[in-house]
Amino acid sequence: MAAPLHVSFLGDDRGEWRVVRQEAVVGEDLAPVARVAIEEGAEPQTRRNGAEAWILRGVTGHQRYVERREAEALRAVQAGLGRAEATCAALIPIRKSSAWWELAQDERRAIFEERSQHIAATLRYLPAIARRLHHARELGEPFDFITWFELAPVDVPRFDELVGLLRATEEWRYVEREVDLRLMREQ
Amino acid sequence: MAAPLHVSFLGDDRGEWRVVRQEAVVGEDLAPVARVAIEEGAEPQTRRNGAEAWILRGVTGHQRYVERREAEALRAVQAGLGRAEATCAALIPIRKSSAWWELAQDERRAIFEERSQHIAATLRYLPAIARRLHHARELGEPFDFITWFELAPVDVPRFDELVGLLRATEEWRYVEREVDLRLMREQ
Numbered sequence: 001m002a003a004p005l006h007v008s009f010l011g012d013d014r015g016e017w018r019v020v021r022q023e024a025v026v027g028e029d030l031a032p033v034a035r036v037a038i039e040e041g042a043e044p045q046t047r048r049n050g051a052e053a054w055i056l057r058g059v060t061g062h063q064r065y066v067e068r069r070e071a072e073a074l075r076a077v078q079a080g081l082g083r084a085e086a087t088c089a090a091l092i093p094i095r096k097s098s099a100w101w102e103l104a105q106d107e108r109r110a111i112f113e114e115r116s117q118h119i120a121a122t123l124r125y126l127p128a129i130a131r132r133l134h135h136a137r138e139l140g141e142p143f144d145f146i147t148w149f150e151l152a153p154v155d156v157p158r159f160d161e162l163v164g165l166l167r168a169t170e171e172w173r174y175v176e177r178e179v180d181l182r183l184m185r186e187q
Numbered sequence: 188m189a190a191p192l193h194v195s196f197l198g199d200d201r202g203e204w205r206v207v208r209q210e211a212v213v214g215e216d217l218a219p220v221a222r223v224a225i226e227e228g229a230e231p232q233t234r235r236n237g238a239e240a241w242i243l244r245g246v247t248g249h250q251r252y253v254e255r256r257e258a259e260a261l262r263a264v265q266a267g268l269g270r271a272e273a274t275c276a277a278l279i280p281i282r283k284s285s286a287w288w289e290l291a292q293d294e295r296r297a298i299f300e301e302r303s304q305h306i307a308a309t310l311r312y313l314p315a316i317a318r319r320l321h322h323a324r325e326l327g328e329p330f331d332f333i334t335w336f337e338l339a340p341v342d343v344p345r346f347d348e349l350v351g352l353l354r355a356t357e358e359w360r361y362v363e364r365e366v367d368l369r370l371m372r373e374q
Contacts, residue, residue: 004324004325004327006327059325061324062289063291064251064292067292067293067294068291068293068294101249102249103255104250104253104254104255104257104258105251105252105253105254105296106254107254107255109292135325137191137248138191138246138322139325140193140246
């Protein structure tokens with residue numbers, strides 16, 4: 001696993017990804033934006049001169065709940081970001097409640113996988129849907145996690161099925177804020 | 188559990204804690220300093236005008252390996268920081284190897300507790316030794332963890348026994364950098 005990678009998502013009017021839908025699933029929405037830019041590095045470039053409506057920061061890291069056999073299964077099927085055919089994307093920041101963070105590791109794992117099947121349910125949708133998880137809670141951000149997904153237009157219905165499955169789980173009862181942005185790549 | 192707390196440890200010549208010993212246990216040492224100051228908040232105050240030799244930043248967070256029964260056991264015995272009699276302290280930043288971070292959650296947990304008894308061995312030393320763990324890896328810091336300990340002078344030999352136990356574990360084979368600073372409070 002590579003070193004943690006800092007990533008910023010900038011909501012503005014000039015990014016590579018055009019917003020085609022934005023929905024506050026639970027809790028407060030983000031300010032509506034026309035486009036999203038993605039920047040890697042510890043500090044986002046200030047090339048937008050403050051013109052962005054918001055910046056969401058996160059950092060990739062080691063896996064918190066995935067066990068060895070699951071890691072191997074994921075590795076065998078998952079696709080990378082940047083596939084030419086994956087012109088659709090989703091940016092889904094979520095925040096979980098303090099009740100979630102007060103749980104012990106074994107309690108969180110039991111909800112995450114044994115009862116909500118977060119990994120097992122997701123596996124069936126890979127490699128069509130590539131994703132990268134960014135942790136944000138300990139960066140002092142308004143969300144705990146930011147997940148970025150990339151997929152081909154033909155796989156959008158399967159992606160909707162996947163997020164619908166996850167939102168019906170016991171794990172998702174702990175989600176107190178979630179925004180769902182759908183995007184298309186436009187150079 | 189409270190929200191994550193950002194903490195900075197500033198090595199300089201004016202902090203409240205006087206350094207009485209500094210040792211590079213594994214890997215590169217930190218620049219020697221006379222004192223250490225501790226500041227809470229997302230950004231350290233710049234009141235030292237860059238006079239500090241180093242600043243180590245970390246953030247408290249939810250527990251990564253502790254299970255419910257262990258959390259209850261810890262809660263029952265652990266002491267808080269700031270006890271009047273706890274005039275001795277230790278600041279121990281460590282970095283683990285990429286081999287550690289490439290392990291899956293179940294593999295790390297097995298090494299951490301089932302084989303190294305990090306929690307079970309530590310419990311016997313509480314409440315004499317108060318401690319707070321700060322995560323630093325995903326802040327882009329040179330260390331992965333920074334642990335701060337406070338104890339009374341009479342408990343220094345027991346603290347030495349505790350760190351000796353931990354350094355002999357399988358878990359510690361993954362530690363590739365560790366510095367051990369011992370300090371005394373001097374208002």
